[in-house]
Amino acid sequence: MPPSQQVELVSVFAAGAGGGNPAPIVVDAAGMSDAQMQEVARHYGHESGFILPAPPGSGCDYEFRFWVPNHEMPMCGHVTVGAAWLLHQTGRLRHDRLTVQTRSGQVRVRITGSTTEGAAIEVSQPVGRVEPLPEPELSRDEILDALGISVAQLAPLPIQNACTSRVKTLIPLASCADLDALAPRFEKIEALCERIGSTGLYPYAIFDAGRQIFDARQFPRASGYPEDAATGIAASALSFGLLINGMVQASTRTITIRQGRAMKRPSQISVRFSFEADAESGVPDGCWLGGTVRFEAEAGAPS
Secondary structure, rough: HHHOOOOOEEEEEEOOOOOOEEEEEEOOOOOOOOHHHHHHHHHHOOOOOEEEEEOOOOOOEEEEEEOOOOOEEEOHHHHHHHHHHHHOOOOOOOOOEEEEEEOOOOEEEEEEEEEEOOOEEEEEEEEEEEEEOOOEEEEEEEEHHHOOHHHHOOOOOOOEEEEEEEEEEEEEEOOOHHHHOOOOOHHHHHHHHHHHOOOOOEEEEEEOOOOOEEEEEEOOOOOOOEEEOOOOHHHHHHHHHHHHOOOOOOOOEEEEEEOOOOOOOOOEEEEEEEEEOOOOOOOOEEEEEEEEEEEEEOOOOHH
């Protein structure tokens, strides 16, 4: 690739040394073909982001595209946070609010302050949709089989599909120990997710209910790798599932989703409900997700 299409590797939502979800990002991806973008994702083995000029007439500041090794993604939360942070770090942002065009629609980005690692970034997600699974008992049994667990390891809450940008299946477990010990049968996950209309299984457990802290793991349907260290879109979906089930408040209090510990990449995602459309109603109209970003390592273009 040309020098202007250098790949920068950042770590998003890191919660300590070695944590976060690595995100290879090309800041100037104008002129790259789909095949070249996919090759970057395959080379690094992670969800990768590509920053392009905004489509004419879109009213946006940029267009972001996202690829995993197996296919293009319409939206990726951690890569969006990482890409906006990288634009700020490289002096390309003229203001602290911008609108980004993605394949799933427009996303708002805002800089809310600064940290020791640089700008504090939040990105918007629409209001979540939470639905029961098709054929709930059959789906539950298939999920238990794929995760290698028993009914006794479930918390007394429903298994649900939830979505802000992509559908994730929320699976409440009885304890964080059960979550950490999961050893999924990965060969069963793709067909299962296809049948229940999901892009990934997202088992979770309560860590500290009073402080609204939850632990989770993400097993994607068919991304080209078995587990994600941090998944902003899934964390957003989970937050609306927690709200529907009375486990968090309809407020601007931070909901903390911890992920990646089982992969030895500890991560932490912050989600806050938005009430911009009607602050008096007490009903969220979306959410903001954010977290720490830092440079992962020096990363050149793949050979």
